[in-house]
Amino acid sequence: MSSSRPNTTKGYDQKQLEQDEIRKKLEEKRAMLEETKVESKLNAVSSSSSKHLQTIKESIIDALGDTQSQLHVKYIHDIKKEADTNIEGIKEMRQKQIGHYEVKMERERKLLKDKTTKLSSCVSDTDEIRKIVSEKISYLNSKIQDAIKDIKLSIIYVGKWERVKSINMQSVVIYPCVRGLVSDDEICAQDGDSNDMYVTNINTQHTEKVIDGGALITSCAPIESNVIVCGKERDDCAGDRLDGCITLYDRQWKVIRDISIPMSGVARYCSVCVDVDRDGMIIAGQLAQSNIYVINPATDKIINTITMQSMAVWGEIQALSSGDIVVKTGIEYTVISRSGEKKTVINCDESKWGLSVCRVDKLTDTLYITYWDRARNTHDTIAVDQVSRDGIIQARRIVEYVKSDRTDWFSPCLVTPSGNLVGCDGYNLHLYRKAFIL
Structure with a gap:
């Protein structure tokens, strides 16, 4: 019996399972929907929060x-x-x-x-007075310094000039006329008979001919270690320029060039004396004229013309270390400034300096004047006086020697850079040295 009845329990269980499955799916969808809503809300909140x-x-x-x-x-x-x-x-x-x-x-x-x-209220031109006072003070200071120098030279140091050497020239030079120093120990002399030029070394005592004949040379001086300047005489001068009276030579006595200066006067005979000053400039003066030219030997240009008032060149010109110039202006010697101002006139009737020649010690500005000693009534004795640039005679007849009968003229007593004297009697060169006693 039991086998013929329908199985209702089994059908119920199957339906229940289907419903549970549907409910589960719905729950899942609802959960997913809720999650979507929450996420949407979160996104909305996030967007709103960000803004x-x-x-x-x-x-x-x-x-x-x-x-x-x-x-x-x-x-x-x-x-x-x-x-x-x-x-x-x-x-x-x-x-x-x-x-x-x-x-x-x-x-x-x-x-x-x-x-x-x-x-x-006291003076009308104080500037002029200041200038005059300043010039006077400078002049007095210069005089004081010169006086001190002269005192030292002539009083503090007392000594005697002694002949230490004689160099015979008569076997080489017939008629020696000393023209000047061309180095510390070389003396230039010209033969008055032939006009040949000779150089004697006072240390080796060797004499050598350096020029054959030519013009008469009046003076010479070294410009530097390798250049010599010579002043000359000419008897064929013409025009407004004086050419050939100043010549530069090298140490081999080859002509470098001539230097031209303005021609003064109209005489055909012209003579120019030269020297070199402390700045290495040539100073040159034409005989019987009042102008002295300062020449730059590097350019041959005249850089200054010194015009002496009421005076003329009548012999040698010598540059002093002070810048002044000693000029033979007749029977006297005149010290002039670079502006031509007469500063000192050096003269002495007793020694008859009209027949004289002068050379300067470039170190002390002392003058050594060589002359015939007529005060002793003789034309045979040559004497040398020592004189300051202010005209003070510091010593008379510091050296004396007898002139030879080969000539009627005499040569200057030269001063070497070391302070020695070199005189020429027409036969020999005599070297003098001072023995100092303190």
Whole structure:
């Protein structure tokens, strides 16, 4: 019986299972839907929050910007205010200083004005007086220094000139006429018979001919270690330029070139004497004329023309270390400045310096004047006097020697750079040295 009844329980269970499956799926869909809704809400909230946060951020940035700008403005304002305060303080301090100095300067101006008024009441030209006083002081100082030098030379050091060497020239030079030093120990002499030029070394005592014949040389001097300048005489001068009376030679006595100077006068016979000054410039003067030319040997240009007033060149010219020049102007010697001013006239009737020649010690500016000693009524004795550039005779007849009968003229007594004297009697060169006694 039981096997014929329908199985209702089994059908119920199957239906129940289907319903449970449907409910489960619905629950899952509902859960998924809820999750979707939550996510959507979260996204909406997130988007809203982001916008809100962005708005807040922008508000904060704007606020900070305004604050920073305000602070910047305030900072600038405070700085300007402080600067204005400081500037005003500086201005005030400066104004006070200016006022102080103005008062001081006004006081100084008043004092100066008072002094000027007082001086103006006494003199009309104070500048001229200052100039004159300054020149007088300089002149007196120069005189004092020269006097001290002369005293040292003539009083403090006392000694005797002694002949230490004689060099015979008669076997080489017929008629020796000394023209000058061309180095520390070389003497230039010309044969008055042939006009040949010779150089004698006073150390080796060797004499050598350096020029055959030619013009008569009046004087010579070294310009530097390798150049010699010579003054000459000519009897064929013409035109407005004097050519061939000043010649530069090298150490082998080859002509470098002639130097031209203006021609003075109209005589065909012209004679020029030369020397070299402390600056290496040539000084040259034409016989019987009043101009002395200062020439740059590097360019042959005349850089100065010294015009002597009421005087003319009548013999040798010698440069002093002071810049002044000693000129034979007749029977006397005249010391002139570079402006032509007459500073000292050196003369002595007793020694008859009209027949004399002069050479200068370039170190001390001492003059050595060689002359015939007529005071002893003889034409045979040659004497040398030592004279300061101020005309003070420091010593008479410091050396004497007898002139030979080979010539009616005599040569100057040269002064070597070491302070020795070299005289020529027509036969021999005599070297003199002073034995000093302190």
